[in-house]
Amino acid sequence: MHPPTPSRALLLCALAALGGKAVAEESSKTTTTSTPVVTPCVATATTGAGAFFDLRPDTAVVVPEGEKPPKGSPVDDYVARGWDYGSNFTLNFCSPVVKEVEDVVGLDKDLWKNVSAYYETKGKVYALGLSDGNLVPRGRKLVLQYSGGSPCGVSDEKSKEKRWEVHDGATYKYHEYDDDESEDSESRRASKDKDEDDEDEDRKDKDKEKEKEKLKTQRRKSATFSFLCDRDPDTPTAASFVGTDPDECAYFFEVRSMHACSIAEPHKPGSVGPGSVFAIIFFIAVLVYVVGGIFYQRTVAHARGWRQLPNYSLWAGIWSFIVDLFTILTSSCGRLIPRGRGYHTLSGSPSGRRHSRDAENRLIDQLDEEWDD
Structure with missing residues (x-):
């Protein structure tokens, strides 16, 4: 499987940016149309x-019974x-x-x-x-x-007290007069026909409806x-x-x-919280870095292929750096492992030491040349 060419990479970045913009617009629409809580x-x-x-x-x-009250x-x-x-x-x-x-x-x-x-x-x-x-x-x-x-308004009890208060020297009291009048009215009602009783009931029903409407509009x-x-x-x-x-x-x-x-x-x-804001800023910064670097390398430096990526040599050398770091760590850990007891072969000839040093120097020079490339 071949890696995508830089032109395809640019196309994919543009499509990703357009897709992210569309998703953001849809999310903003849904958030604005939803009813606030x-x-x-x-x-x-x-x-x-x-x-x-x-x-x-x-x-x-x-x-509730049997439960502890919430703290505070x-x-x-x-x-x-x-x-x-x-x-x-x-x-x-x-x-x-x-x-x-x-x-x-x-x-x-x-x-x-x-x-x-x-x-x-x-x-x-x-x-x-x-x-x-x-x-x-x-x-x-x-x-x-x-x-x-x-x-x-004041309560009914207060209004009744104000209405029924009459001094003792009065010839009659309102409540006594009302009692006499009620007895006369009851005798008159008893002598009325059924038609008049029906009219009274209809009138009472209308009065009740008026009272209900009055209660609805009452302050x-x-x-x-x-x-x-x-x-x-x-x-x-x-x-x-x-x-x-x-x-x-x-x-x-x-x-x-x-x-x-x-x-x-x-x-x-x-x-959107602080973490989300930081992630959005980081994503935008990476996108600007990649797109801007590719544009600069292609138009100004006239680079082609993967060298259009910004700081290509740095990113290409990261893998070799990771491999070298892994080798150093494993060799360092290997020295800490205890070895078996016994005799070890010693190189007593000075010519052998000289050859090993020359080989090490050649290997170091070769690695330096590869790193410079």
Whole structure:
């Protein structure tokens, strides 16, 4: 089998380069068209130096029975004191609360397991929002928002208290008047015909549908968390209540954590790492060296055959150098092998020594001439 000629080698190099370019274009197309994977509780700033934030160590996790809790991860919900609000807040970051909640006001039963912040008052549970892991960097702060909680406004108990409060000197009270009116209305309803009853049922059904539509479009409670960097490792992550609007619809909290400080972004799977970058640069350098050397040797030095390769004499002498090195190593190792005891033949004649030295000199001269060629 004959080695390929230099023209064929150039053709193969060109085909390999074109094939590599096509593969790179296809890979770039697939990477650009694929949907990006968003990691909850992780964010990278789009401005400045592109700071990286990871709040996953601050997320409280649920530990199954019989298993050990993960090292460094909290297992209990965070509690923010409400101070003058009258209720404390139970919350978690980027995940639902660890403690199971039930009978959440204004939420379907299927959504109870997704509540990430809530408070209790007079035996009722009000949600501040559902779980969301979308962090938004804004300058030195991180912002996390929950939405879709209980309907906005004060609770029904508070509204009833305000509505039924009447001083003792009044001639009548609203609830007594309503009771009398309800008795009269019940007697009137009993005397109505079946047609009127059907109309009432239809009216009730329409009212229920209107209430459902109203609940869908009704404003709901939300919570906004502002994370601040605290580099003290001895200070645990703590959340504090800032305030709410008059409608009790938007709640604001401030959280101090060491994990809210920017860190170095880890290597993402599928992206080009330092080793891959070095390999690409090395491959390009070798390709430029080979193609550029062949072009120079062919056009400037007018070399033909294998001598078109750059530094042909160096690469051609590498094989002989490896053979000589192997011979030297084997002979050196052979001297270390112990030989059998006994007498050895000694050359006592000086003429024999002279002939052996001449032969060695001729061999050395021959090797020097071959090396120069």
